[in-house]
Amino acid sequence: MTTEINIVSAVDELCAHTTMNATLLLKLRSVARDNLAERKVLQMRLGGLDGENLPPEEKKLRETAFAWVLSRFDVASVSVRNVTSPLGTLIRGEMALDRGELGEAIKLLKEAISHLPGEVKIEVELGEALRRNGQLD
Numbered sequence: 001m002t003t004e005i006n007i008v009s010a011v012d013e014l015c016a017h018t019t020m021n022a023t024l025l026l027k028l029r030s031v032a033r034d035n036l037a038e039r040k041v042l043q044m045r046l047g048g049l050d051g052e053n054l055p056p057e058e059k060k061l062r063e064t065a066f067a068w069v070l071s072r073f074d075v076a077s078v079s080v081r082n083v084t085s086p087l088g089t090l091i092r093g094e095m096a097l098d099r100g101e102l103g104e105a106i107k108l109l110k111e112a113i114s115h116l117p118g119e120v121k122i123e124v125e126l127g128e129a130l131r132r133n134g135q136l137d
Contacts, residue, residue, distance in 0.1 A: 026121045029068075045066060046063065046070065073098070076091070102129055
């Protein structure tokens with residue numbers, strides 16, 4: 001008798017959702033930036049996006065998000081222009097935070113919060129930007 005073990009990566013689990021939201025994007029960042037194996041899975045996901053059966057706007061969002069999480073800011077900076085949803089604003093704010101552009105990050109994260117009320121994780125990100133900018137103790 002053989003036992004088959006299927007191990008699903010956290011990235012695959014997060015990407016299995018039909019649409020991304022702010023919570024999933026921020027979890028994806030935490031998972032893939034802190035774990036080399038998960039990062040490799042995300043790189044494969046980015047490379048295979050063209051073959052995914054997703055609406056065009058969702059593909060644009062994922063391309064941008066995956067590039068941002070993988071620290072491919074050159075790709076993410078270009079592709080984020082094609083993301084018109086509030087999640088694009090969130091990603092732009094997160095990229096500004098990653099680059100240390102705290103004023104821009106704060107502005108964009110506040111804008112994201114106004115369009116995505118109740119997303120506590122964005123408020124936490126804003127708090128981090130404010131702290132790093134010396135506006136919180």
